[in-house]
Amino acid sequence: MANPLGSFFSSSSMLLSLSLVLLLITFSFSLRPSLASLDRFKAADDEIQDVCRYTQDPNYCVTALKSHPQSPQADLPGLAKIAVDLAYKMALDANLYALAIVRNGTSPELQRRYLLCSDLLLDAREAIKEARDDLKSNDYIDVSSAALEATEEAQGCQDEFEMPPPEPSQLPQMITKLVTLSSAILFIAGRLISTT
Numbered sequence: 001m002a003n004p005l006g007s008f009f010s011s012s013s014m015l016l017s018l019s020l021v022l023l024l025i026t027f028s029f030s031l032r033p034s035l036a037s038l039d040r041f042k043a044a045d046d047e048i049q050d051v052c053r054y055t056q057d058p059n060y061c062v063t064a065l066k067s068h069p070q071s072p073q074a075d076l077p078g079l080a081k082i083a084v085d086l087a088y089k090m091a092l093d094a095n096l097y098a099l100a101i102v103r104n105g106t107s108p109e110l111q112r113r114y115l116l117c118s119d120l121l122l123d124a125r126e127a128i129k130e131a132r133d134d135l136k137s138n139d140y141i142d143v144s145s146a147a148l149e150a151t152e153e154a155q156g157c158q159d160e161f162e163m164p165p166p167e168p169s170q171l172p173q174m175i176t177k178l179v180t181l182s183s184a185i186l187f188i189a190g191r192l193i194s195t196t
Contacts (some may be wrong), residue, residue: 044072047079051187055180064181076195080135080143080188087150087181088128094174095121101169109165117157117171124153124178131185140196144189151182 048071052061065071068082098118102111131146154175161172 044074044079047074047076051079051083051184051191052180054187055183057176057180060177061180061184064177065184076188076192077135077138080185080192081132083181083184083188084128084132084135087178087185088125088132090174090178090181091121091125091128091150091154094171094178095125097169097171097174101171107165110167113160113167114171117160117175120153120157121178124150124157124182127153128182128185131189138196140189140192144186144193147182147185147189151179151186154178154182 045066048062048065052058052065055061064086065079065082068074068086070078071082074082095118098114098121102114102118105111106114127146127150131143131150134140134142134146158172158175158179161167161175
């Protein structure tokens with residue numbers, strides 16, 4: 001005679017085994033990135049490459065945007081936010097750097113240049129702040145206008161370094177990075193305008 005408990009245990013252990021196998025399969029799929037997420041990483045990378053190719057320093061642009069922890073998951077508005085945040089920080093850092101040089105003393109001509117740049121960088125920072133606000137309200141036309149203003153203000157400072165005396169500080173490199181990030185915002189805003 002067949003043991004009813006044996007039949008129960010064998011069907012229970014088979015059910016338990018099947019449940020464990022299904023759980024293991026489900027768990028392994030949750031750990032593996034989906035093809036859609038891999039495509040999204042590739043799309044974000046392609047977007048960054050496409051936007052940065054039109055900037056003053058494409059290599060810096062790609063490096064800066066890719067270095068942000070949210071860039072792999074960012075859609076185009078997310079990429080704009082990353083560029084805005086990076087540009088704002090660069091404008092702030094460059095402005096503080098220019099003011100520190102003025103405080104430490106320098107030639108009258110260089111002091112005039114740094115003070116002018118400081119004013120232009122304040123204006124660029126304000127424009128970037130406007131771009132941030134406009135981005136929050138999905139007003140991409142105004143984002144574009146604010147990014148253009150920030151780019152022009154930073155370029156005004158950049159133009160100062162083309163005249164003598166030669167520039168001994170790191171400020172021109174900081175300004176180039178700011179122009180690059182501001183123009184990236186401008187190009188992203190243009191893409192957002194064309195898609196809405």
